Amino acid sequence: MKSAVVLLPGLNRDRDMIAALTKISGKPPVTVWETDATVPDVDLIVIPGGFSYGDYLRCGAIAARMPVMRAIAEKADKGVMVMGVCNGFQILVEAGLLPGALMRNQTLKFVCREVKLQVANANTAFTRNYAPGQVIRCPVAHHDGNYFADAETLKTLEGEGQVVFRYADGTNPNGSINDIAGIVSAKGNVLGLMPHPENLIEAAHGGNDGRALFESVLGKAA
Amino acid sequence: MIKARITVTLKNGVLDPQGKAIEHALGALGFDGVGSVRQGKVFDVELQSTDKAKAEAEIKAMCDRLLANTVIENYSIALA
Numbered sequence: 381m382k383s384a385v386v387l388l389p390g391l392n393r394d395r396d397m398i399a400a401l402t403k404i405s406g407k408p409p410v411t412v413w414e415t416d417a418t419v420p421d422v423d424l425i426v427i428p429g430g431f432s433y434g435d436y437l438r439c440g441a442i443a444a445r446m447p448v449m450r451a452i453a454e455k456a457d458k459g460v461m462v463m464g465v466c467n468g469f470q471i472l473v474e475a476g477l478l479p480g481a482l483m484r485n486q487t488l489k490f491v492c493r494e495v496k497l498q499v500a501n502a503n504t505a506f507t508r509n510y511a512p513g514q515v516i517r518c519p520v521a522h523h524d525g526n527y528f529a530d531a532e533t534l535k536t537l538e539g540e541g542q543v544v545f546r547y548a549d550g551t552n553p554n555g556s557i558n559d560i561a562g563i564v565s566a567k568g569n570v571l572g573l574m575p576h577p578e579n580l581i582e583a584a585h586g587g588n589d590g591r592a593l594f595e596s597v598l599g600k601a602a
Numbered sequence: 603m604i605k606a607r608i609t610v611t612l613k614n615g616v617l618d619p620q621g622k623a624i625e626h627a628l629g630a631l632g633f634d635g636v637g638s639v640r641q642g643k644v645f646d647v648e649l650q651s652t653d654k655a656k657a658e659a660e661i662k663a664m665c666d667r668l669l670a671n672t673v674i675e676n677y678s679i680a681l682a
Contacts, residue, residue, distance in 0.1 A: 438671055445668060474671065481673040486619050528616060528674060555617070 381598045382422040383409040386452070388443045391430030391467060393576065400578035401426065404594040414446040419455055424597055427452075429466030429521075429576060439482060439524045440470030449475045461505060461597055462570045466522055469562070469572035478565055478572045479537070480529035485522070486555025492521040497561055497575060498548040501541045504564055506571045509592040509600070515548045516589035518575040525554040525574040527563075537563055545573055571597075604649045604657045605682045610670045611642035645669055654681055 383401050387394055394411075402408045409426070412419050419425060433442035443449070449471070456462045456477055464472040472478045485491060494517055502512040510516070529537065534557065537543050545562035552559045554574070562573030577590025595601075612618050618640050625639040647664070651657045661679050670677040 437668070441668065441671070473673075479673075481671055483617070483674065484619055486617070488619050488623055526617075526619075530673070555619070 381405055381424065382407075382420075383424040383426060383598070384412050384419055384422040385409045386412050386414070386425065386427045386448060386468075388414045388427075388430075388432040388446065388448075388471075390432040390434055390443075391428055393429035393466065393578070396576070396578045397426055397428040397465070400581050400590075400594060401598075404581065404591065404600070405598045412448055414443065414448050417447045417451055419448065419451045422460070423599075424461040424463065425452055425455060427462075427464040427468030427471050428578075429468055432467055432471065435524070438474065440467055440472075440474040443467075443471045444474035444476075453477060456565070456570050459567070459569050463506065463597065464570075464572045465576055465578065466520075466525075466574055469574055470524065472570065472572045477570050478563060479533045480527055480563070482524050482574070483526040483528050484524050485526050485553070490521075490523040491525075491553040492519075493553065494519050495551040495553055495561075495575060496548040498546045500543045500546045501564075503541065504544055504568055504571070504596075506564065506593055506597045507544055509596040516592075517580060517587055518577055518590055519579045520553055520575045522554070522574055525556060527554075527556040527560040527574075529557065534558065536566075540566065542566065544571060545575070604651055604654060606645075606647045606649065606657065606661045607680045607682070608645040608647065608661065608665060608669055608677055609642060609680075610645070610665075610675050610677045612640055613674055613676050616674045657681060 499510040547559040577593045580590040621639045621641040665677045
């Protein structure tokens with residue numbers, strides 16, 4: 381499995397993501413710069429977290445209009461796996477690769493803590509190594525993670541199993557509608573999630589609950 | 603030169619925690635009777651063009667493609 385990590389000015393979780401992908405896939409991902417008009421042939425493209433363009437205008441809004449995003453949209457259209465974490469998720473919704481919007485946390489506070497996530501759909505390429513309904517630990521760190529979608533979009537997301545992760549046990553940190561923490565595209569090859577699975581993959585992190593996500597998408601057996 | 607003022611507001615039914623916080627702060631300052639506060643954004647854009655119809659179409663495209671997120675926001679355009 382070959383992977384790529386997208387680099388944009390203002391992202392700050394890129395090194396964590398590169399480390400996680402390297403450790404779990406056994407080889408380092410290639411990196412792609414925001415002005416690149418093409419993305420090399422890889423199986424998985426990851427947009428990491430941070431504060432691209434200082435969150436100016438809206439989180440992810442400027443990044444979503446950079447040339448590399450058009451290339452990623454074309455790849456996604458062809459079925460290449462794409463994953464956006466935190467700011468990466470915000471960029472994917474701003475780019476229209478995922479529905480809905482991510483708004484300011486209901487508390488207006490930046491949240492940096494551990495939450496519980498329920499695997500709401502274990503039948504995706506990103507979650508197949510988890511058990512259905514499994515509750516995992518995962519860190520979050522964001523100011524704008526309050527997922528919103530209109531009633532019709534929400535109905536589709538819920539009806540089609542596109543809600544993949546939900547905040548569990550009353551740990552919703554941002555007021556996200558239906559406790560949504562992560563969703564996949566209709567075709568199932570684009571995942572966006574606010575929590576940071578790359579920060580819980582080994583004993584040094586205090587746990588490895590995020591590891592199965594990478595193992596799933598990198599094609600490793602459970 | 604044409605000047606455009608674009609006002610971006612949250613759609614009805616979209617929660618606005620910032621507006622709510624401002625509403626509470628106004629109450630704390632003693633302003634009674636504030637029904638509700640919704641926060642928005644204003645952009646002032648200067649265009650080289652002198653063709654109003656063309657300018658309006660261009661500003662509208664700017665709003666749809668970048669300035670507003672039409673999933674959650676509405677916009678209005680005033681040309682001067």
